[in-house]
Amino acid sequence: MKSQKDRVKLNVGGKFFETTATTLAGAGRNSFFGAMFDENWNLHSNAANTEHFIDRDPDYFAVLLNLLRTGELYIPPNIDKKHLYREAEYYGILDHVRSAKWGPFDGNRLRLAGSITGPTIREPTAIRASPNSCCCVVYGRIVKVYNWMLEEQPTITCDYCWVNDVSWVDSENIVISSNVKLGSGGMGLFSASTGELRYKFQVTDERKGYTPGALSFSSDYKLFSSCKSTSNKHVIGVWDQVTGKQMDFLPYSSNSNAIRLQWLHGTNCLMVASCCCINLLDFRKNAVVLSWSYDRDRVNKPYVVDPTKFRDVIAIEESNSICVVDLDERLGFMDLRSTTDASVEWRETPRGKKHSSLWAGNKLCSPKLAFHEGQLFSSRDDIISVYCGSNWLPISELRQSQGGPIYDFSIGGDRLFALHVREDVFDVWETPRP
Incomplete structure (x- = not known):
């Protein structure tokens, strides 16, 4: 995947977030954010220059964005886990949540x-x-x-x-x-x-x-x-x-x-x-x-x-x-x-x-x-x-x-x-x- 340095501005439920194309590309082609990229994983020009509005809960989005940034899942006490999983499913990154929450299947460590x-x-x-x-x-x-x-x-x-x-x-x-x-x-x-x-x-x-x-x-x-x-x-x-x-x-x-x-x-x-x-x-x-x-x-x-x-x-x-x-x-x-x-x-x-x-x-x-x-x-x-x-x-x-x-x-x-x-x-x- 080609590295991207372009900034992306997001307005999620009235709260503003700024991240990079590299971070969003890590969500994968089939994710919510995959539509922002072309076949060569280059950010579309309109995606780079436009503030994108997403009508979802910003508190849950913040947790998922940090997951894409770090690969680690931290769930604050005020966040309902099942609702977070549903939000992850909406964004198409439920697999990221699963891999961050659990390691590969191992009967010796279950x-x-x-x-x-x-x-x-x-x-x-x-x-x-x-x-x-x-x-x-x-x-x-x-x-x-x-x-x-x-x-x-x-x-x-x-x-x-x-x-x-x-x-x-x-x-x-x-x-x-x-x-x-x-x-x-x-x-x-x-x-x-x-x-x-x-x-x-x-x-x-x-x-x-x-x-x-x-x-x-x-x-x-x-x-x-x-x-x-x-x-x-x-x-x-x-x-x-x-x-x-x-x-x-x-x-x-x-x-x-x-x-x-x-x-x-x-x-x-x-x-x-x-x-x-x-x-x-x-x-x-x-x-x-x-x-x-x-x-x-x-x-x-x-x-x-x-x-x-x-x-x-x-x-x-x-x-x-x-x-x-x-x-x-x-x-x-x-x-x-x-x-x-x-x-x-x-x-x-x-x-x-x-x-x-x-x-x-x-x-x-x-x-x-x-x-x-x-x-x-x-x-x-x-x-x-x-x-x-x-x-x-x-x-x-x-x-x-x-x-x-x-x-x-x-x-x-x-x-x-x-x-x-x-x-x-x-x-x-x-x-x-x-």
Whole structure:
């Protein structure tokens, strides 16, 4: 960017400010101030010689201008934080506020930033983080959405449909799968900011008798959903997430519903994991290319997996491995490149302690997994453990004194959200600046 020394005069709500073009250019091309510059980042002549009036609060503008000048965010006691964030959003510099407030995501340095109490009408069933650090929480037939400032947005209501899964397409759109068809297919794309149903995913006539479940997306704008037919057959449905049109259905070997779908960018395959088997589906070949299953009667394995205790699965492409967790809260690792039934290298929990199933209300609080920025996360009871390194050694634990056992957690942007069951709250964890 070309350095600018030109002074710029601003009248914000009747209060005068004087700054430089260099300072305003630091806000970025897509900011409120980006229109003052040409394609070469030169200040327009009329912008340099004109006093610009901005009909906004000058006190909040002063805080944001100092942020652009110094890169540091100081919020005086008389400034309301949420209103400041809204002003930053208006000027298009909310990312500057976020980077000044928190450092890069680091599971070893996460700190509890706050807790949000949800409705008491029904126990929560899932939480999902968005790419820009927003989140949504499923409560039976409704989905509560929270923006970056953790303000509640219009509720997404699926009428009489029980929500099976929810996933963010991007920071503005959410896909929901439900038990009863949303007119045609059981899945819909909703606006995160308004709760409006934008369109329904189409399903061919011969496939109307399925129930959609777990969701996932690929890098080429495909939507995947695990589907169970009325005849108890399991297939993966594929849709174009831009048009909503159905593209394919591919059967896979399983005796139970999928607990996780994950698109693997390195192999262009979809991992489909249930409580008893793991499949890799290649839609270019329209076939299952790899499959792992577990036989209780097989004695040549170091540990025979009980399918009823297989609770979550995640592929870690960086290390060519698949991590699994059972109800005893043990982590197991498999080789992602294996072409046959692979043995599982099981590891004890950090405390060396096993637990039986933990119930909170009517919900089974099973261990959950996540992988983010080279770190592995695993929940158990009211703790989220963080692992790192080639041997996945524990480096820290996240624990909140209130809320009870963790039912689900999710990572997105620069935040981790942990959903509790007993008190209908979710925690927000953030990384402070160094």
